[in-house]
Amino acid sequence: MEVCGTHTMAIGKAGIRKVLPPGLELISGPGCPVCVTADADIDTFIEFAKDRQVVLATYGDMMHVPGSNGSLAELKAQGADVRVVYSVLDALDFARAETNREVIFLGVGFETTAPSTAYAVKIARRGGLKNFSIYNLHKTIPEALRALLDDTATKIDGFILPGHVSIIIGEKPYNFIAAEYGIAGAIAGFEPPQVMAGILKLVRDINKGRPTISNLYQKVVCPEGNIHAQRLLDEVFIRTDAEWRGLGIIPGSGFRLKDEYKCFDAAVKFKIERKAVNSSKSCRCGEILKGLIKPNECPLFKKSCTPERPVGPCMVSSEGTCAAYYLYSSF
Amino acid sequence: MAERIQLAHGSGGKLTADLIREVFYPSLGGVEKFANDSAVINLPACRIALTIDSFVINPIFFPGGNIGKLAFCGTVNDLAAAGAIPIALSASFILEEGLDISKLRLIVKSMGEISQKTGITVVAGDTKVVDKGSVDKLFITTAGIGIIPGGINYHPQNIQPGDHIIVSGTIGDHGYCLTALRAGIEIKSSIKSDCQPLHELVAHLKPLGCAVHAARDATRGGVGMVLNEWSRQSGRGIVVYEKDLPIKDQVKGGCAMLGLEPIYLANEGKMVFAVDQRKSAEALSLIKTHKMGRNAAVIGEVVDTKAQVVMETEWGTKRFLTAPHGEILPRVC
Numbered sequence: 001m002e003v004c005g006t007h008t009m010a011i012g013k014a015g016i017r018k019v020l021p022p023g024l025e026l027i028s029g030p031g032c033p034v035c036v037t038a039d040a041d042i043d044t045f046i047e048f049a050k051d052r053q054v055v056l057a058t059y060g061d062m063m064h065v066p067g068s069n070g071s072l073a074e075l076k077a078q079g080a081d082v083r084v085v086y087s088v089l090d091a092l093d094f095a096r097a098e099t100n101r102e103v104i105f106l107g108v109g110f111e112t113t114a115p116s117t118a119y120a121v122k123i124a125r126r127g128g129l130k131n132f133s134i135y136n137l138h139k140t141i142p143e144a145l146r147a148l149l150d151d152t153a154t155k156i157d158g159f160i161l162p163g164h165v166s167i168i169i170g171e172k173p174y175n176f177i178a179a180e181y182g183i184a185g186a187i188a189g190f191e192p193p194q195v196m197a198g199i200l201k202l203v204r205d206i207n208k209g210r211p212t213i214s215n216l217y218q219k220v221v222c223p224e225g226n227i228h229a230q231r232l233l234d235e236v237f238i239r240t241d242a243e244w245r246g247l248g249i250i251p252g253s254g255f256r257l258k259d260e261y262k263c264f265d266a267a268v269k270f271k272i273e274r275k276a277v278n279s280s281k282s283c284r285c286g287e288i289l290k291g292l293i294k295p296n297e298c299p300l301f302k303k304s305c306t307p308e309r310p311v312g313p314c315m316v317s318s319e320g321t322c323a324a325y326y327l328y329s330s331f
Numbered sequence: 332m333a334e335r336i337q338l339a340h341g342s343g344g345k346l347t348a349d350l351i352r353e354v355f356y357p358s359l360g361g362v363e364k365f366a367n368d369s370a371v372i373n374l375p376a377c378r379i380a381l382t383i384d385s386f387v388i389n390p391i392f393f394p395g396g397n398i399g400k401l402a403f404c405g406t407v408n409d410l411a412a413a414g415a416i417p418i419a420l421s422a423s424f425i426l427e428e429g430l431d432i433s434k435l436r437l438i439v440k441s442m443g444e445i446s447q448k449t450g451i452t453v454v455a456g457d458t459k460v461v462d463k464g465s466v467d468k469l470f471i472t473t474a475g476i477g478i479i480p481g482g483i484n485y486h487p488q489n490i491q492p493g494d495h496i497i498v499s500g501t502i503g504d505h506g507y508c509l510t511a512l513r514a515g516i517e518i519k520s521s522i523k524s525d526c527q528p529l530h531e532l533v534a535h536l537k538p539l540g541c542a543v544h545a546a547r548d549a550t551r552g553g554v555g556m557v558l559n560e561w562s563r564q565s566g567r568g569i570v571v572y573e574k575d576l577p578i579k580d581q582v583k584g585g586c587a588m589l590g591l592e593p594i595y596l597a598n599e600g601k602m603v604f605a606v607d608q609r610k611s612a613e614a615l616s617l618i619k620t621h622k623m624g625r626n627a628a629v630i631g632e633v634v635d636t637k638a639q640v641v642m643e644t645e646w647g648t649k650r651f652l653t654a655p656h657g658e659i660l661p662r663v664c
Contacts, residue, residue, distance in 0.1 A: 012650065013644070013650065014644050014646050014648060014650075015644055015646070015648025015649055015650045016646075016648065018648050018649070019646075019647075019648055060590075086589075192644075192645075192646050307656040308656060318590070327650075327651065327653055328650045328651065
């Protein structure tokens with residue numbers, strides 16, 4: 001299983017599936033932040049954006065995720081102030097420039113983007129910013145991998161581990177995969193030869209019967225990760241349980257702002273109730289995220305669910321498994 | 332304090348007349364020459380190409396050009412894509428109340444400069460002013476007419492299996508440059524918009540006559556969109572060779588970082604041609620003799636399959652190159 005959405009896209013773009021020998025199958029995991037965002041969270045941040053005093057700043061691919069009643073893009077067309085940013089620091093700039101508006105940043109992403117959110121919150125506190133808050137949906141990868149391995153329905157022989165996340169967390173957090181579950185893992189880069197090298201390493205490990213966690217992306221991934229970023233995360237956040245679309249609640253897989261930073265938590269500040277949502281019954285994103293079925297086994301795929309009119313988040317994000325299959329796989 | 336556009340500048344009274352005389356006439360003399368409700372041009376009996384395009388770009392100034400130059404070149408290139416020799420343009424300006432007049436001057440001046448350089452005159456114009464907030468600074472619409480020389484007929488329906496697909500230079504420069512600017516990312520790079528008029532480059536292919544089957548400037552949606560449209564319109568398949576795509580290293584690297592694909596990014600000075608394969612080498616060398624075509628390359632060919640665009644990747648695998656979906660949005664990790 002390639003865990004990371006960027007790997008999913010790289011594999012699709014380079015057509016790697018088509019050159020693998022029989023018996024070797026790549027399944028796409030839950031490593032696209034958009035895809036694993038729970039429906040209840042989507043509805044909640046859309047609720048935030050309806051407030052005309054609010055500027056909602058978000059990374060681009062959250063714009064089209066459909067909630068129970070429309071997406072951020074649709075809301076923007078109705079006049080809501082939703083702005084796409086490349087960096088949380090842009091959201092801080094909005095807050096400084098428009099002190100009469102509340103700027104809410106949508107903290108989406110894994111360990112890769114969580115440190116920059118932590119940094120922004122720290123800066124906001126230091127600068128005494130009163131009109132900046134985050135809706136925190138950051139999640140952690142190793143806990144999700146454990147949940148997948150604990151699920152008896154999944155059949156995973158090895159993991160291609162996410163390059164970007166590993167830059168932050170390093171190698172150690174993956175050791176349990178080999179030690180406790182006897183499954184191989186390889187941290188790999190995103191160029192097609194790097195992905196192929198990851199696959200080869202897994203196959204060799206599996207054939208030898210000696211699963212290890214190997215780092216094939218040493219150019220950028222240090223064994224200990226980015227200590228500075230890890231310290232930032234520890235300083236601002238504490239671990240909490242988080243709901244993943246399709247995977248349910250995963251213990252310890254989320255971040256919560258520490259008490260001293262609570263005033264920057266949009267959920268606390270605005271007391272918007274997060275309501276449970278029944279996901280569309282026919283959308284099978286959940287099983288796709290676990291690698292139990294392929295996108296084309298979902299009854300909605302390419303029919304009522306397309307990149308133009310996505311039903312589930314896996315079709316929205318350009319890194320989503322369904323979008324990757326839609327774009328690249330039918331060859 | 333900066334001189335600013337007021338609603339009265341659009342009232343049709345003295346301020347309007349002053350604005351036209353002081354800002355537009357000095358750069359766009361053709362409008363003054365024809366100062367009448369319509370410009371009247373004598374043309375020989377021939378086939379005429381007519382086109383119109385609106386420019387609503389943000390930011391209005393960017394490395395390599397501004398909205399004025401873009402509005403001029405965009406319409407010239409639309410005419411060129413029909414194989415036409417551009418004759419004259421008209422331009423309509425919708426100005427936002429409060430617009431800094433010195434900026435407007437710069438924009439109109441750059442249109443004047445390119446008009447002088449190309450010899451293509453703006454013969455008719457219009458100005459309106461709308462309330463602050465009703466437009467973003469200014470919108471420009473340009474329309475143009477051109478004459479299509481005998482023996483030229485560029486149309487996607489002429490596309491045949493075996494045709495070679497040629498692109499006139501590096502792709503994605505304009506889109507990359509603007510996306511990086513919009514994102515507020517301070518990327519130290521020498522990439523500028525490729526905004527330039529391509530009518531002369533296209534005219535270089537005139538000796539090949541009907542061997543050039545189709546031409547299109549790869550603006551919104553980039554080369555990927557052009558090829559998908561051609562495939563649909565001609566009912567033929569198109570194969571693209573990834574390794575042959577001319578893309579600047581900086582654009583390639585920057586796009587990887589921003590989560591974009593150069594093949595879908597807008598160009599404002601690149602033409603895509605479908606050429607009879609027997610004349611393809613000649614076409615390529617003719618394009619390369621023009622200074623705007625030095626990096627031209629054959630990037631693919633038309634095949635006798637159903638209408639689909641397939642990319643042969645650098646790794647020897649194949650995938651579909653679909654039409655871009657909606658607005659291009661960056662990814663999160």
